[in-house]
Amino acid sequence: MFNHKIIKKKLSRSLSIVSSKNHIDELIFEIYLSIINEQRAKFNDLCIVSNNQNIISQLSSKNVKALTFKKLFLEENNSFDLIIILSELNFRDKIEIDLKNIKPILKKEGLLLCSFFSEKNLFNFKDLMNKIEICFFNGISQRFHPIIDIRDIGNLFNQLGYNNTVIQKENFQYQYDSLEQFIIHMRKMAFTNALLTRSNRPLNKKFYLELKKEFIQTLNGNINFEILISCSWKES
Numbered sequence: 001m002f003n004h005k006i007i008k009k010k011l012s013r014s015l016s017i018v019s020s021k022n023h024i025d026e027l028i029f030e031i032y033l034s035i036i037n038e039q040r041a042k043f044n045d046l047c048i049v050s051n052n053q054n055i056i057s058q059l060s061s062k063n064v065k066a067l068t069f070k071k072l073f074l075e076e077n078n079s080f081d082l083i084i085i086l087s088e089l090n091f092r093d094k095i096e097i098d099l100k101n102i103k104p105i106l107k108k109e110g111l112l113l114c115s116f117f118s119e120k121n122l123f124n125f126k127d128l129m130n131k132i133e134i135c136f137f138n139g140i141s142q143r144f145h146p147i148i149d150i151r152d153i154g155n156l157f158n159q160l161g162y163n164n165t166v167i168q169k170e171n172f173q174y175q176y177d178s179l180e181q182f183i184i185h186m187r188k189m190a191f192t193n194a195l196l197t198r199s200n201r202p203l204n205k206k207f208y209l210e211l212k213k214e215f216i217q218t219l220n221g222n223i224n225f226e227i228l229i230s231c232s233w234k235e236s
Contacts, residue, residue: 003196007091010190015051017188019181024189024225025086027172028115029055031229032084035113042109047072048084055086069098078105085114090145091194100160106234112162113231116148118169120226124219125182132210137201143193150228162232172225179215182223 036043046064048056049072056066065080069092072078083102092098102112122144130140150167157165176182186192203211215221 002091002093002194006194007190010187010192010194011088014188014190017184019185019188021174021176021181021185021188023052023054024172024227025050025052025115026054028086028170028227028229029058029084031170032113033058035111035231036082039111043081043111045080045107046082046084047078047080047105048086049088050084050086052086072105073101079107080105080110081107082111083113085112087115087117087189087191089114090117091190095148096156096160099156099162103160103162103234108234110234111231112234113229116153116228116230117145118226118228119147119149120224121147123224123226125223128214128218129211132207132214133201136207136210139201141201142195145191145195148228153228153230157230157232161235163235165230165232167228167230170227170229172227174223174225176215176221176223178221179212182215182221 044063046059046062048059048064048066049069050056050066056064067075067078069088072083083106089095089098099112099114106112126144129143133140150169154165154167174182174185176185183192
């Protein structure tokens with residue numbers, strides 16, 4: 001599904017990209033933090049799958065490990081009361097296997113916090129892209145990450161034996177002054193196309209100029225993000 005060499009390059013590049021907009025993971029983490037603080041007494045050993053130092057620094061007073069997925073699954077004796085996963089989960093090929101492998105790493109009554117791109121994530125921008133592509137190419141291409149329906153993810157957690165799963169939709173809106181500013185922000189978040197099967201319709205200069213114009217005229221530079229935030233417990 002994903003070209004992981006491209007993802008690795010994008011994630012590495014994202015660390016050096018300067019954007020005035022916050023990474024959406026930082027907004028999601030603010031919601032996570034309120035959940036964590038409500039249950040503060042229950043969490044002694046924490047793990048976060050992220051290299052975002054702005055986020056990790058907010059957990060500095062706790063016993064927290066910042067791990068990659070590989071180290072989370074392969075390091076011996078990993079055991080946590082709380083595991084926090086942000087947008088990187090959406091770049092994984094088999095999310096259901098990851099969630100299954102995380103469960104044994106959670107201690108009894110441990111909590112897993114995850115976030116997923118919903119079916120309406122970037123909906124207004126995708127719609128604009130599709131309209132322009134139909135006009136230029138008489139068809140559309142898969143250029144965006146797969147999305148997850150709230151019912152599908154809820155059923156998956158239930159099937160894997162997680163308890164008391166709660167899923168909530170969170171909408172975030174960013175205002176961009178230009179298409180270029182939007183693209184820079186997407187690159188900072190490593191959200192640009194990393195699909196294994198790439199489009200066979202290259203976007204030429206004429207297409208780009210039309211998209212640039214309609215980005216302001218039609219969208220007024222407003223882009224909507226919709227994220228599903230899940231909160232799941234391991235049985236006692």
